[in-house]
Amino acid sequence: MPAQMHQHVTDEMRRCSEECQRCHNVCLETIHHCLHMGGKHADPHHIRLMADCVQICQTSADFMRRGSDLHPHTCRACSIVCDRCAQDCAAMSEDPEMKTCADQCRKCADSCRKMAA
Amino acid sequence: MPAQMHQHVTDEMRRCSEECQRCHNVCLETIHHCLHMGGKHADPHHIRLMADCVQICQTSADFMRRGSDLHPHTCRACSIVCDRCAQDCAAMSEDPEMKTCADQCRKCADSCRKMAA
């Protein structure tokens, strides 16, 4: 879109928004994988944390996509949730899907942390 | 539901979740009212702020409804967005719909602030 029309949505915001959507997507797919695996993968607290991550990532992405000046507040919440989700997933990183999910959560957390600063 | 089964969702969390959903609903209806009124009601920044409020209220409500221990972080973001939305709506409080919306945003902001503490 013409740059002058959305000058409130900076390139940095759009990139962070895309990172959040990727994290939303990976977590959404990984929840189903975890439920199929069972055991520690399907621990209620882990599934809940991933569901939290799915939702705050979309919210954070949309605040930036709308060009909202309040996006640092949703980015802050998102970076905290993603950090926690990354830790939980990394603890099962012998499973390549969990490693992929942990990596994306970490990237999203880092990106949101910068936007929240 | 039986209390022992969802001991992680306290009554306080459920009440705050309901406040957030009421705020989500009022803002969603008021956006359409503002667009019909036009003028300052339909100012792009005001509409965007209300859209922000609609979304973070639902996210905050759902974190509590899931019993997430990370709800203070979404409640914090929600209280800030609701405070801003309350201010914006209160500036048009000669219109009873805007007054209703401002009042609900204020209540939700207060409730979320306590949960974030």
Add this chain to the structure above:
Amino acid sequence: MPAQMHQHVTDEMRRCSEECQRCHNVCLETIHHCLHMGGKHADPHHIRLMADCVQICQTSADFMRRGSDLHPHTCRACSIVCDRCAQDCAAMSEDPEMKTCADQCRKCADSCRKMAA
């Protein structure tokens, strides 16, 4: 709110919207219950179906709350998903939480079916 201002949101739409939100809330809480119970409660297809129900109920509720004339289409999808979720939950209705969830899904399905007609 003053009736003349939201004449597009009928009482019937608002009631159905509330039914959808109740269903959203009950399913969201019941997912966590199911994960704690494990076994057939935590079957991946059951959890996914409940997650589907949580999301389409909110979408359907919001379409009506916005007064959208396209709400019959989201109500149709919602009634189908809720019917399926009600069946799945009713199959575990010896558990009172599942019975509560099945009952609310059935009510929401009925309400949405009328709006979709």
Add this chain to the structure above:
Amino acid sequence: MPAQMHQHVTDEMRRCSEECQRCHNVCLETIHHCLHMGGKHADPHHIRLMADCVQICQTSADFMRRGSDLHPHTCRACSIVCDRCAQDCAAMSEDPEMKTCADQCRKCADSCRKMAA
């Protein structure tokens, strides 16, 4: 992710899901553009239709990303909403942003129609 683990999420579903997310994003940005433009761009029914499109696109995307077998029902609703949004935007296609939005809505409608069949 390893194909065998998410065999329920076909490549076709993932592509349609991406189309829906692109449509979600374009509509979300275009709403703000329309509010800034004012006049027919900011007509309440047009803004509401775009808000409908933003929400059903995300819901449809997520059903497919979860691998839900109920995705044809959300895809059907999504294709109808996107078709209507495409029409509305195309009526202002002298504005390149509206043309971009109309084109993406049309692509998403076509993709969802195939998935709903």
